[in-house]
Amino acid sequence: MAWHIFIPDSLLEETSDPKIRTYKVGQIGRAAAIFGVEHVWIYKAGGKDGKFIKLILEYMETPQYLRKSLIPLTKELRYVGVLPPLRTPHHKLKGRPKLGEIREGIVIRKGKRLYADIGLDELALVEGSGEGRMTFKIVSLKPLKVVPSKPEEYWGYRVHLTRKSLAKTLKKAKLNLAIATSRKGEDVRKVNLPPLEGEVGFVFGSPRKGIMEILRDFNEDYPFDLILNTIPNQKTKTVRTEEAVLATLAIFNFIRRD
Structure with a gap:
């Protein structure tokens, strides 16, 4: 089983502060790493930050000792100090080499x-x-x-900036199970969930628009397997995308079997 998350290129539309923008993307990367997400897809939703989101996510995923060689330092990276370290298995410390490592x-x-x-x-x-x-x-x-060699454990995520609409991005991912998150969706506590097998995708909207509204903007539709409210009885008017990602993955982490 492999987990995919889908986030819009309009993720950062509510803030212009470069430090906060960097931190918000960092929360997505950290959540993906905590719960073993293998693919992060950035879909077109009318935003202008797809390249920046991809850059920050890839910077986080790259082991520290390789960053200087693989990712040139640019002004977009000037606030990477606020990013939380992933500490995933492929982010090795220096130490002494071990046979078979x-x-x-x-x-x-x-x-x-x-x-x-x-x-x-x-x-x-x-x-x-x-x-x-x-x-x-x-x-x-x-x-x-x-x-x-090939790793035998979780080895980070890959980032895909498709520059395609949501429906086209979902088709490109070739999912076995597509789950949309929405405040108007079914209460996750009351749904008989199907087995989480194969390529499983979790789709998130933007700060200003839900998934269905984004689809309508592009005159699209998509046959989601489930449309779920993963934060029932929320006490805040809105839930930020990075918060929804963390909450949703935490719920499904309880039931995954692999």
């Missing part, structure tokens, strides 16, 4: 040989081929050698 790295070519920066004091010789950012397994300590 899985680490993220970036491939560096030196002459005819390939090396990988995996966040240690020395580069590791790569046995195999590849380029850019990759996942490696340490197979030798002296000398330090790695081979391309």
Whole structure:
């Protein structure tokens, strides 16, 4: 099973403060990491912040020792100090290398040989081929050698900026179960939920518009499997998108079985 969340490019339409904007996106990234979301989709909803949202989310997901190489420092990143660390399994501390350890790295070519920066004091010789950012397994300590590998645990999320409307983005994701969140939806406590299997998507609206209104703006419809109110009896007039993401994923985390 893989979890997907869908957020609008208008997520930040209610604030112009760059520090608050950065922090709000950070709350989305932190919630995604806490509950093991593997895909974050940014869909077109009339906003102008898709690229910024993607940049901040990718910056958070990238291990600290790779950020300088993979993400050039720009003015959009000047407030990244307010972002909470993810502390996911692929955000390794420096420490000593361990045989069999899985680490993220970036491939560096030196002459005819390939090396990988995996966040240690020395580069590791790569046995195999590849380029850019990759996942490696340490197979030798002296000398330090790695081979391309696949992680066996949660390894962060991927960010997709589709520049497509919500319905088209959902179709692109090829979900097995699509769940829309709405204050007008069915009370999540009273619904017989289907098994959470395959590709499961949770869809969220913007600060000013709900999912159905966003769909109508683009003359679209989508056959959601469920439309749920995941914060029944809310005592505030509105619930922010980042709050809805955290609350919704927390509820479904109780019932996921994988």
